[in-house]
Amino acid sequence: MMEKNIVTIEFEALPENQSFARSVAAAYVGAADPTVEELTEIKTAVSEAVSNAIIHGYERKGQGRISMEMKFVDRDKVFIRITDQGCGIDDIARAREPMYSTGSDMEMSGMGFTVMESFVDKVLVESQLGVGTSVTLIKYLDTYYDL
Ligand SMILES: Nc1ncnc2c1ncn2[C@@H]1O[C@H](COP(=O)(O)OP(=O)(O)OP(=O)(O)O)[C@@H](O)[C@H]1O
Ligand SMILES: [Mg+2]
Known part of the structure; x- marks a missing residue:
């Protein structure tokens, strides 16, 4: 296994950083000359994972990284890989089920993990209550980075 171009960014759990993270991911993957479709899929999956960290992990308090x-x-x-040090998930399998949500507002459909799963090839979730959550999105591209 050959790993290339490891980049890490860290930001505060503020709502405006959802689109920031989405743009950073697109700029990063752009180096591999992906298709427009691949790019959209990656951006959408990243958005869902980051919004979960902001809304659920840190309970919209805007405090945390x-x-x-x-x-x-x-x-x-x-x-x-998107990591928060928020509240954690007590039952990961249940959280990943379509339409399962602990969110109180009606706009929350419980489809975030389902969207991630349909747009990338693998979604790995590690979480511990009171410690935090890590979601790894793995996407196989049709193109090559550094041909
Ligand atoms: N980073 C996280 N920290 C704590 N809990 C999380 C985290 N990510 C997801 N969850 C839990 O998993 C549930 C399902 O997440 P999912 O993204 O599928 O749906 P949702 O966020 O509730 O709704 P939607 O994404 O459709 O707006 C959440 O309601 C929440 O309970
Ligand atoms: Mg969600």
Whole structure:
């Protein structure tokens, strides 16, 4: 396994950083010359993971930090790992079920993990109550980074 171009950014859990993270991920993956579709899928999955960290992990309090680690593996796979030190998830399998949500507002459909799963090839979730959550998005690209 060959890892290339490992980049990590860290930012505060503020709502405006959802679109910031989305743009950073797009700029990063752009180096591999992805298709417009791949790019949209990655941006959407990143948005969902970051919004979960802001809304659920840190309960919209805007206090806490989120890191986003990005790397290419074997030239055609991109790994993006979003980590928070928020409240954690007590039942990961249930949280990943379509339409499961602990969110109180009606706009929350419980589809974030389902969207991530449909837009990237693998979604790994690690979480511990009171410690935090880490979501790794893995996308196999049709193109190669550094051909
Ligand atoms: N980073 C996180 N920290 C704590 N809990 C989380 C985190 N991410 C997800 N969860 C839990 O998993 C549930 C499901 O997440 P999912 O993104 O699928 O739906 P949602 O955020 O509730 O709604 P939607 O994403 O459709 O607006 C959340 O309601 C929340 O309970
Ligand atoms: Mg969500």
